[in-house]
Amino acid sequence: MLKPRDYKVDLQSKVGKQVVINKTTPAPESGGFYCDVCDCVVKDSINFLDHINGKNHQRNMGMSMKVKKSTVDDIRERFKFKKIEGEQKKKEYDLEERIKDLKEEEAKLADLRRQKREQARKRPAEDLIDDDIASMMGFGGFNSSKKPN
DSSP: OOOOOOOOOSSSTTOOOOOOOOOOOGGGGGSSSETTTTTEEEEEEHHHHHHTSHHHHHHTTTSOOOOOOOOHHHHHHHHHHHHHHHHHHHHHHHHHHHHHHHHHHHHHHHHHHHHHHHHHHHHHHHTSSHHHHHHHHHSSSSOSSSSSO
């Protein structure tokens, strides 16, 4: 019977790699993707995926293309399994999300503290300007035309 793959297909390992090919290069090391089962080389990833999902490759692996018929009980069990799996992922995600939120909140608080310190440093300089002297000199302040409250 046909069953799902228990291994992950590696298509990323050859991305960005250059290979020198000559007449004496063995087939597994030549350009493209090599299939051990069928002893063939496929030139690109899409055709390789089509090949490993195809009838000839599956037959060479000893599988027929017949699929097991699912019963209602099988489907119910699968739904229960997926529900439990989703709850576990949600719990893990919640923990990761909480840690991430706490770090963001701490960063925001640190930014607020830093801004308050900077504002506190700027205020005394503005308070030192005497309004009478500034008006005699012809300007209201050094930074802007608005008067501080």
